[in-house]
Amino acid sequence: MSTSRVFPESHLKDSTDPHYVSLSILDATTTNFSPTCATWIYNPPKDTHTVSTQQLVISLQKTLDAYPHWAGQLQYVSYNANGDHTQRFERLGVLYGAKSDPGVEVVIAQRPEIVSSFVPTAAEREVGSGLWNPEETSLAELVPTASSLALHDLVHFEGLPAMMVQLTSFACGGLAISIKLAHPLADAQSLMGFAHNWAAINRALITNEPLPSLCPIFEPEQLDRAASGNIDASNPDPKLIEAARNLPLHRYDCWASLDGSPSFMAQLTKIPSELDSNTIKLGKPLSWSEWDLTAPVSHYLVSFTVDEIKNMWEDASSNSEIRISRLDALLAHIWMLII
Template sequence: MGTSNDHDAPPSTLLQDLNVTVQKSSMVFPSKEIERKSLFLSNIDKVLTFDVETVHFFGAHKDFPPHVVAEKLKSALEDALVVYDFLGGRLKVNNDTKRLEMDCNPEGAGFVVASSGYRLDQIGDLDYPNPAFAQLVHKNKDFLKQGDVPLCVAQVTSFKCGGFAMGISTSHTTFDGLSFKTFLDNLAALAANKPLPVTPCHDRHLLAARSPPRVTFPHPEMLPISSHLPHSPESTNIFDASTEPLHFNVFKLTSSHITKLKQEATCGTTRVTGFNAITAHIWRCKALSADDNPNRSSTILYAVDIRSRLNPPLPKSYTGNAVLTAYATATCQELEEGPFMKVVEMVREGAARVTDEYARSIIDWGQVNEGFPNGDVLVSSWWRLGFEEVEYPWGKPRYCCPVVYHRKDIVLLFPPVGGGDGVSIIVALPPKEMEKFHGLFYKFLR
């Protein structure tokens, strides 16, 4: 991004209504009989009961018009519900343990075929966080009976040009980002009648709490529900939707911007990662855009994959949520006046803190407490997950993005349209805070 005016306002071509018409809604059932059983959910899984919605855009393909894609995708999903036997099931509370579980049953996933009245090139910049993209993911889950909530719903929406969007909504209890990428790879292979590239590991007892639980570290990054006071800004669930009006924007860092941030943060031989530099940059901008109190403490949260950090390590094919929130805390004065390398170092130290014992301690904390992550900004990185690299029979996606949600404290990192080493940063803030964030974002890049 060369100037500070590139994304001051939504693109003039932004459509607020994609003119989507649902042609057919149905259920998809496992292609083979599956064993009826209950699947244990870890303490990480069981707090992530909200849906994750992604949209994958594809250009026209002469051999795969949208109706053929819909048929192949539906068939592939039927086979996927055998491999991922919990995905066609439902969440339920175990009457004996009072824990949330997945009831692996053949009730099925949702499948929707829809069409838009526009061409793909008419709906605007694909990487702009357009709330209208929510029309490409099906919201109404009452497919067969009132109150039924499938864990997975897929929607294929065709555009007038022959291109299409594949919208997928899954309960976050089913996958984290890495395991969802594996799911997409497997789904693409099933659609092409190829062997599965990865056999998923569904044993979520690998992240069960110890008995008895041993909380061996303080966990200020978690807030027990018992201390959640209504209307207290210090105790807001970061996953809650905001009630105030928000502006959505995308900020783009080129590879040269990222290199500059890394150089500014480099001291001696310590290696600075692009993620740590970007996260520190976002932290400064978000904290200082909130208010002018230099003594206010700000805590940033960011996801850390624990698969390789545990002893023994989790299988890379582990299906559930194997991500914890690392944290760093500083005053706004430290963030504004201190050296940038210090801010980056705090982010690095936060991630380094998540060892095997620390991860086990926080999982055990979740056994003793009901609670949620506690901070004033969460950076969720989809930057290197590789959704856009999935090879479907009809080719790779032109772009993949989340459906933006009304949460002002979650910042998303995503790869730019067309690939490359840059990053797109999706931000939602109240108008005045967005204005300050925008100014700080480019001020700190100079």
């Protein structure tokens, strides 16, 4: 196994100054979310072409030219009680294009197994119940863990990457590609867009075709600009607070939830020392008594056949005046089972 840090191909090759971008309020609310992560496992190529991890690293660097902030330093903004909305407590920003950029951590690994012995084939997953428990394998070893992501513990970020990639080769020639990102910089949709762009760049390099032009949008300030009221005001707008609290959703206040909290949540119930607790109006506490921390939890991959999805789609579309996709029908089916 080898570990290295890679950067956009254009990193430090021009004379522009480093860039700093303040992230949006929604980005800041995801600091304590789990990392955005996905893993793709590929069967060995049918022809004699071998998937090259070196080739993938080269195409990764070219793709990062359109995502330079993912190789930058995700960090907390210096708190300024009298500053604008971007300087409030635990707001986030990203600095990139600097010599101090942590880069993207890339792990190159090998597995002694063949892909078919590590994970069941699509046909095997459809047999019987169509359920597969990935915890029965070492699937987690395909995800990069050599370093921690920036703000993984809500504290440390200096020198830590916001993005990690692991390329794992199998004995049969198969390959697993795992991408992990700090949630404030990318959600699942952003990650999928990146994966498609990386694949397009890699494909163009292999076939000696012109590289596609990538134009992902990274303008988090657009979201804050769309907010109602004066977001730079020193005090919240009572009318907006009332409107928000009247929305049909459960709203709980971690800072009001110390009593009865489990030990692993206790830190989140403490009002930070940087804030004046006398000016904070506490909300509704979490109902810890309704939590069952002893309930067993398992993770399964559920496979649906083509005919099953077709039947769901036909049932959902039969009395609908609007166009329903097969994905719409599948998601509706799953949510009906959950609710």
